[in-house]
Amino acid sequence: MKHRRIPRRKATMAAGAAVAIVAAGVTFQSANASDNTEQFTPKTLSVSAAGSLAVSLRADLGSDEAGVYYDAKAKALVVNVVDEDAAKTVREAGGKARVVENTLAELKSARTALTDKATIPGTSWATDPVSNKVIVTADRTVEGAELAKLTKVVEGLGAKAELKKSAGEFKPFVSGGDAIHSGGGRCSxxxxxxxxxxxxxxxxxxxxxxxxxxxxxxxxxxxGTMVDSQFPGNDFALVKYSGDTAHASEVNLYNGSAQAIAKAGEATVGMKVQRSGSTTQVHDGEVTGLDATVNYGNGDVVEGLIQTNVCAEPGDSGGSLFAGDAAIGLTSGGSGDCTAGGETFFQPVTEALSTFGAEIG
Incomplete structure (x- = not known):
């Protein structure tokens, strides 16, 4: 059987957890950030090499590091720092330094404030190293008093957070890459x-x-029989095969071929990814945020998700998010569809594997 899947949580993989990628062609300018590279020229790095450098710099910089991402256009590791001394360390190591306003501790504090004061159905928030902010998104169901409340909380966080609106509605994509069926419906x-x-x-x-x-x-x-299922909080489940069903380590590309999957990887902001699901088949896009918290309503809050602009629809749930031969995530839910687009959230595969004591195979 070929693979499809859908979304959530956090097992850390050293290199991946450290790196976030910005899409090719994206530039970032802000009065709150400095991009002075002096006489240093950033090294040209692959994503893997950038991850290794990020791990090394994180150890050297400690709390002076304020987030990292990979600039795919320049093929450079960008490291947010809080002062020029830390920036010099980054440049000497071959990275591109940006002096930013908000520390990781301040962004974490902003997320805590949102959890305490604005846990509202139809909302999400994720840390964005490119803008050096927590990006808060409200779907179309958030209006009136609830929207006013959310707006007030975000405004109170100042430069640490930004509020955006989604035209769709956040919901799990229940009912989607090969189809799998149970009494409760179809997933992937x-x-x-x-x-x-x-x-x-x-x-x-x-x-x-x-x-x-x-x-x-x-x-x-x-x-097969589902031997463990975790939702909300997380959004992953484990099914044990019975009989002699084929179980190759690959993802169905719906064009008569399949993508072999050899490993699990961590998402990074700007990473180019593909999703396979039984409703809409294969679509691509990029990672736009990490460690996202999504409130689907009815008390169903999931944390630690990967946020993307890859479209999905009901039935795609559980399907595969992958980058080349690396398994990245499981489709959880989101807003919109594959006609209008929207936001889609994925459960990190590494966390699911760690929780279940399983490995790609």
Whole structure:
């Protein structure tokens, strides 16, 4: 069976967790940031090499580091810092330094304030190293008194946060890359994995509960049983295969071919990614935020998600988010569709693997 999947949480992978990528062609200018490179020329780096440099600089800079991302156009590691001494350290190591206003501790404090004062259905927030802010998004259901409340909280955070509106409605994409079916509806398979030497697959936690049986066709014979499901908080589930169902480590590209999956990776802002799901098949885009908190309503709040501009629709839930041969995320939910676009959130694969004690295979 080929793979599809959908969204959430945090197992850290040293290099990946340190790097965030800005899309090719994106430039950032702000009165609150300095880009002075003096006589130093940033090294030309691959994403992998930038991740290694980020880990090294994080150890050297400590609290003076205020976020990092990869500038895909310049092929350079950009490191946010709080003073010129730290900037010199970055430049001497081959990175591109930006002196910014907000520290990571201040951005974390802003997220805490949002959690305490503005936990409103239809909202999300994620840390954006490019703008050096927490980006808060309100969907179309947030209006009236709730929107006024959210606006007041964001305004109270000053330069640490920015409020944006979404034309869609945040919701889990229940009902979507090969289709998997249960009594509760249709979702998508994320990635095939191995746990304790036996084949399993991972998908979204909101797709079903522990003990539910899953098939690869509507009304078909069961191919596996869900042995663990976590939602809300997280959004991932583990299904153990039964019988002799094929379970190659690959993702269905819906063009007669498949993408082999060899490893798990961390998302970075600006990273180019693809999503495969049983409703809308394959679409691409980029990562726009990390460590996102999304409030789907009815008390269903999920934290630590990857935010992207890749479209998805109901049935794509649990499907694969990948970059080349690396498994990145599981489709959780979002707003919009593949006609109008929108925001889509994904559960990090690394956290799911760590929680389940499984590995890509």
């Amino acid at each position: 398979l994320g990635f095939n994995v191995v746990k304790d030497g036996e084949p399993h697959f991972i998908t979204a936690g909101h797709c079903g509960k522990s003990g539910s049986e899953w098939s690869d066709s509507e009304g078909g014979a069961a191919i």
